[in-house]
């Protein structure tokens with residue numbers, strides 16, 4: 033029979049011996065109708081040796097007291113006192129007694145339990161049985177049986193034998209001179225034999241130098257001798273076969289205690305970490321968790337920062353920070369100390385002094401047995417630059433580098449917010465270049481672009497303080513300027529116009545343009561971005577209407593005009609749909625023969641409420657909204673149709689707008705009108721103004737030539753009022769020049785007007801072009817014009833424009849007048 037079997041049998045016998053006996057006794061003492069047996073019936077009488085193992089616990093109003101205890105129990109309690117609270121004995125015993133008693137009391141049944149206590153370094157196990165009883169004195173008594181089981185464990189032995197770390201005790205063996213020469217294994221545990229790969233018998237009582245294991249090597253022996261010689265401890269590692277063993281030794285006189293741990297897995301983890309760290313292309317370093325001292329760096333960090341390893345290992349991570357970041361050092365240090373594993377965006381300095389922007393990621397690690405932080409660094413300098421470039425591009429105009437419309441509006445909104453809280457008053461300037469389109473058309477887009485860049489440069493130079501200039505698109509610019517009233521803004525705008533209107537030297541070409549500016553003041557003219565921009569734009573429109581190179585302030589009345597204009601746009605569309613337009617005809621008189629040679633067709637709008645509206649008022653609006661194209665087609669068809677009913681030889685002159693040229697189907701429209709009316713092409717005169725030759729010159733000239741090829745005649749209207757009327761005569765062979773009525777008006781009073789009329793008539797004669805004078809109102813003007821050799825006249829002297837129905841009468845009446853005049 034084995035020792036183990038004998039032991040287990042003893043345990044079960046003990047259990048069966050006492051506990052069932054007590055339980056039976058308790059059961060037998062329980063009388064029918066009672067919930068608990070009486071104390072005397074259970075505990076008094078035949079208990080014998082069991083009485084030594086029983087403590088009687090009195091439950092008095094919830095407080096548990098030991099009212100008596102047997103000798104065995106007293107030994108267990110290490111306390112011989114009676115009538116003391118359970119809480120007063122040692123805590124391990126008190127816990128056992130309290131739990132057993134309360135379970136028994138609440139169940140009103142015997143309660144068996146097991147308890148473990150440490151006595152003399154041994155773990156001892158006790159059987160506990162609590163028997164609840166009633167007492168004749170009223171309180172409840174619990175007889176609690178305690179007995180130790182035979183099985184017990186030596187705690188140290190248990191730990192010693194079950195740990196995975198090897199433990200060996202060595203006795204020093206000295207030579208005759210007293211010098212240590214070897215060590216004898218006096219004690220070892222199971223793990224030691226396993227780690228040294230020896231049977232236990234080959235270790236116990238053996239001397240180390242007998243060999244057969246890694247401890248007999250000269251290095252180990254030397255360290256052991258050292259420890260014995262000087263006392264104290266040592267720790268070192270051994271590589272054995274495929275394993276790494278970590279040895280800890282401590283000398284107590286001639287006895288050396290040695291621990292052996294297998295750190296192979298740890299070493300492998302460390303090796304992979306090193307590989308990941310050393311060979312990582314991302315710059316990395318390890319910092320001391322408390323001081324931020326750099327403890328290790330990888331090659332990528334050396335390459336990236338340009339420092340030597342030795343330099344970096346003498347540095348603290350804060351030494352990488354440029355002076356501008358030092359303010360954040362304290363904060364970062366605190367956060368590092370608080371275990372804040374930083375993930376931050378900061379700047380670092382390289383060895384050459386250049387700064388980089390980095391993202392650092394920190395993670396706590398144990399490094400060489402101390403708290404460390406592994407810091408990985410991502411250089412985001414390029415990314416930040418790219419982001420900044422994209423942000424810049426999103427907010428700036430690519431051609432001029434000025435802020436764009438979006439940025440301008442954001443900034444204006446921001447300034448207005450600040451202004452609302454009492455900051456500076458603002459002026460918004462809308463700036464439009466005069467004649468830019470001409471330069472662009474004449475010199476080409478590349479030159480136009482250069483000119484815009486030069487304009488932007490001048491604008492920038494004029495912006496001081498918080499003032500801002502932006503390019504809104506095309507040749508439209510805008511500025512936000514602080515202002516101390518209209519006068520100051522007006523002076524600023526006038527200065528801008530003068531600066532922008534000074535000649536530009538672009539690639540050796542001297543270019544002259546002008547600028548018009550509309551101004552809206554905040555808060556007077558608006559407090560929102562949209563309102564100010566809209567009002568400044570209206571003021572700009574007014575400046576343009578005044579011929580450019582001027583600035584205009586927004587006035588409330590402009591808003592009314594804008595409203596009026598919007599109404600007119602709406603009204604015009606409606607009028608066209610409802611055929612409210614009609615044509616009137618004004619005779620053109622041949623000066624030599626004094627007879628009507630033709631009629632100029634003039635458009636009229638008979639408004640149902642407002643009466644007759646002048647074309648001077650609605651044609652520019654119709655042009656702006658594009659309505660002039662279908663309206664002009666209608667005029668052409670209608671005029672040709674009407675003229676076809678007139679006597680042969682009587683011509684009809686029709687005005688054409690530049691917008692009709694832009695529509696590109698003008699030639700077809702004219703051909704159709706002629707074809708549908710069967711009017712001979714030479715009886716149709718098309719009057720154009722210089723604006724047609726100003727814009728898209730080549731295309732418009734081509735159209736003019738095509739029209740001329742149809743046989744149609746082309747007249748230059750309002751001659752002398754434009755900038756380069758003479759040069760247009762060179763670009764196209766006009767059939768007729770119409771002298772603007774402004775020259776005719778003051779013919780008798782102003783010698784310059786006479787000189788101009790004379791020059792134009794002379795020009796016409798020498799170029800063989802008919803000259804027609806407009807706006808002849810008096811016979812005196814007629815005499816002058818005749819004297820200057822003008823071929824044709826038109827004006828109220830003869831007739832205003834009249835409806836088609838009156839043409840026959842006009843022809844007849846003019847004949848009478850003609851004979852009267854003669």
Ligand SMILES: Nc1nc2c(ncn2[C@@H]2O[C@@H]3COP(=O)(O)O[C@H]4[C@@H](O)[C@H](n5cnc6c(=O)[nH]c(N)nc65)O[C@@H]4COP(=O)(O)O[C@H]3[C@H]2O)c(=O)[nH]1
Pocket residue numbers: 618633634635646647648651664667686687688689719749750773806807808809826827828829832833
């Ligand atoms: N003070 C004064 N004025 C005189 C006299 N004789 C004629 N007029 C006016 O002078 C304008 C002559 O037309 P315009 O220079 O082509 O100027 C025209 C022309 O540019 C434009 N227009 C008229 N009808 C059309 C059209 O069908 N198409 C286009 N595109 N423009 C048109 O509207 C302008 C104004 O036309 P209206 O108001 O009809 O004004 C006409 C005519 O009524 C006079 O002795 N004294």
